[in-house]
Amino acid sequence: MNITARVSQAPMSGYQWLIVALCTFMNCLDGFDVMAVAFTGPSVTEEFGLSGSEFGLLVSVGLIGMAIGSMLLAPFADLIGRRPLILVSLVLGTIGMFGAAMAPSVTVMSLFRLVTGIGVGGILASTNVIASEFSNARNRGLAIGIYTAGYGIGATAASLVAKTVVGGDWRIVFYAGGIGTLLALIVIAAVLPESVAFLEQRRPGDALERINRTLARMRMEPVTGADLDRATDTGSGSGSAAERAGSGWLKQLLTPTILLWLTFITIMFGFYFVNSWTPTLLVEEGLSESAAVTAGMAISIGGTVGSVLYGVVARVRTPRVVLIGFSLLSAAMMIVFIVSTSTLWLGFAVGVVVGAPINGCIAGAYTVGPPLYPANVRSVGMGWALGMGRIGAILSPTVAGMLKDAGASATQLYIGAAVVVALCALVLVALRRHDPESRPVAAEEALAA
Template identity: 85%
Template sequence: MNITARISQTPMSGYQWLIIALCTFMNCLDGFDVMAVAFTGPSVTEEFGLTGSQFGLLVSVGLIGMAIGSMLLAPFADLVGRRPLILLSLALGTIGMFGAAMAPSVTVMGVFRLVTGIGVGGILASTNVMASEFSNARNRGLAIGIYTAGYGIGATVASLVAKAAVGGDWRIVFYAGGFGTLLALVVIAAILPESVAFLEQKRPSGALARINRTLARMRMEVLTDTDLDQAAAARTGGERAASGWLKQRLPPTVLLWITFITIMFGFYFVNSWTPTLLVEEGLSEGAAVTAGMAISIGGTVGSILYGVAARMRTPRVVLIGFSLLSAAMMVVFILSTSTLWLGFGIGVVVGALINGCIAGAYTVGPALYPANIRSVGMGWALGMGRIGAILSPTVAGMLNDAGASATQLYVGAAMVVATCALVLVGLRRYDPDSSPAAKEELAV
C-alpha cells in the first residue's frame, strides 16, 4: 500500500491538521490579494485617473499572473518538490505586494500585480495538492473546506485594513499584504514539511528519513526501503497503463474546466467589483467597503458549511445547490443594498454561498482523476478557471463603461453562475461518488 492510500485510511493526527492550517494560512494570501485591489479600487482609480476598463484590466493582470503560476509553475512541484515551489512563490508574492505599494504609476503597479499573481498561482496549485495529500478520505472534504475558508479570512483582513485606511493612503493595504506574505514565507520555511507522496515517488537523497520523520509526527508506522521499492513497482505499472487514459478523461475534464470557469467568473466579479459598483450607485466609500466586507465574512464560513454538507450528501449534488442559491442571492443582494443592514446580512449569505462553490469545485475535481494524474488534472483546472476570473472584471469594466448598471451587471454574473448547475448535471456519469461505473473505471 502506498503512502497516499495509507493516509486515506488512517485517522488524522493533530500534525496533519496543522499542515491543513498552514495551507489555509497561505490561501489567506489569495483572498487578501484580490480584495486589496478591490477595496482600494476607488482610491486607485482616482489617483491614477483610470476608466472602468482600465481598472478592470488592472484587476485582470493579477489574475493572469495566477493562471500563469497555476499552469506553468505547478508542474515544477513534481520535479523539485511542493515545498521549494511554495517558498519560491511566497518570495514572488512578497516582492509583488511591496512593489505595488511603492508603484509610481499604474503601469508599474500592473507589472508588480502580475508578479504577485504568479506567486499566488504557484501557492494555490501547490497548497491545494498538499491539503489533499495530508487528509484522509473521511475528512478530505472538510479539510478542503477549511483550506478554502482561508480566502474569506484573508479577504476579511484586507477589508478591515482598507476600512481603516479610508480617507488615508491606499498603499497601506499593499504594505500590509507584503508583510503578511513575508511572515508566511518565514513560518512555512520553518514548519511545513515536504509532501510525503512526492518523496515516495521521486526518492531524492535522504527521502526515507524525511518520510519517516513526517510519518512519526503523524503517528503512523514508519517505512523501510523495501516498502518504497514495492510502491515504486506498483506505481510503474499504473503509469504505463495511464499513458492513453488521459484521452479517455477528456469529457469530464472539459466539464470540470467549465465548472471552474463559471464559478470563478461569479466569484471574482462579486469580490472584485462590489465596492466600486456600490460607490457608483450612491453609497459612501465606507458603506461600500462595509458591504464588501460582509461578503468576505460570509466567505470565511461558507466553504466549511459546504464541507459539512458534503459529508452528508454527494459533493457534486451539494455543489449544484450552492451554485443555484448563489445565483439567486446575488440578485437579491444588489436589490437590497439601499438598506445597508439588509444588504450587509444578504452579503454575508452571498459570500458564504459563492465561497462554498469554490470549495465544492476543489472537492469534486480530484475525484475525477486517478492518483497518478490528479495533480496535473487539478493544476490545469485551476489555471483554466482563471479564464473566468480574468474575463469577469474585464467584461464588467467594459459593460460599466457602456452604461450598464450595477443591477444589470450582477444579474448577468448570476446567470453565468447558474449555468454551472447544468454542467454539473452533465458531470454525473463521470463522478465516482454518483456513478458506480465511474468508480470502477477509476479503480482500474
C-alpha cells in the same frame, strides 16, 4: 497498500490538521491580494485617473498572473516538489505586494500586480493539492472547506485594513499584504513538510527517511524501502482507474478535465465579479465608500462561513452533488443581494449569505478536482484547472468594466454574473460519470485495492 491509500483510510492526526491550517494561512494571501485591489479601487482610480475599463484591466492583470502561475509553475510541483515551488511563489508574492505599494504609476503597479499574481497562482496550485493529499477520505471535503475559508479570512483582513485608511493612504493596504506574505514565507520554510504522495511517487534519494519522519508525526507506522517497491510494482498509485491504465490515462482524463475547466471558469467568473467589483459598484449606486467596504466585508465574512459549511455538508453527501446545490444557491443570492443594498442593514445581512455559497463553490471545485487525477500529475491537472478558471476570473472584471462604461447598471451586471454561475450546475451533472466519488463501483475498487 501504498501510503496514499493508508492516509486516505486512517484517522486524521493533529499534525495533518496543522498542515491544513498552514495551507489555509497561505490561501489567506489570495483573499487579501484580490480584495486589496477591490477595496482600494475608488482611491486608486482617483489617484491615477482611471476609467472603468482601465480599473477592470488593473484587476485583470493580477488574475492573468495567477493563470500564468497556475499553469506554468504548477507542473514544477510534480517535478521538484510541492514545498520548493511554494517557497519560490511566496518570494514572488512578497516582491509583488511591496512593489505595488511603492508604484509611482498605474503601469508600474500593473507590472507588480502581474508578479504578485504569478506567485499566488503557484501557491494555490500547490497548497490545494497538499491539503487534499494530507487529508483522509472522510474529512477531505471539510479540510478543503477550511482551506478555502482562508480566502474569506484574508479578504476580511484586507477590508479591515482598508476601512482604517479610508480617506488616507491606500498604499498601506499593500504594505500590509507584503508583510503578511513575508511572514508566510518564514513560517512555511520552517514548518511545512513535503507531500508524502510526491515523495512516494518521485522517490528522491532521501525519500524513505522524509516519508517516515512525516508518518511518525502523523502517528502512522513507518514503511520500508521494500514497502515502497511493492506499492510501485502493484501500480496502485492513487488507486484511480486512470493511473492503473498506464499510458492511456491522458485519453481517459480528457473529458473530465474539460468539464473541470468549465466548472472553474463559471465559478470563478461569478466569484471574482462579486469580490472585485462590489465596493466600486455600490459607491456608484449611491452608498458611501465606507458603507461599500462594509458590504464587501460582509461578503468576505460570509465566504469564510460558507467554505466550512460546504465541507461539513460534503462529509455526508457526495461533494459534486453539494457543489451543484451551492452553485444554484449562489446565483439566486447574487440577485437578491444587489436589489437589497439600498437598505444597508439588509444588504449587509444578504451580503453574508451571498458570500457563503459563492465561496463554498470554490471549496467544492477544489474538492472535486484532485480525485480526478493520479498523484504523479495531480499538481499539473489542478494547476491547469485553476489556470483555465482564471479565464473566467479575467473576463469577469474586464467585461463588467466594459459593460459599465456602456451604461449597464449594477443590477444588470449582477444578474448576468448569476446566470454564468448557474451554468456550473449543468457542467457538474455531466461530470457525474467521471467522478470517482460519485460512482459506487469505483469506490469499491479503491477499497479492494
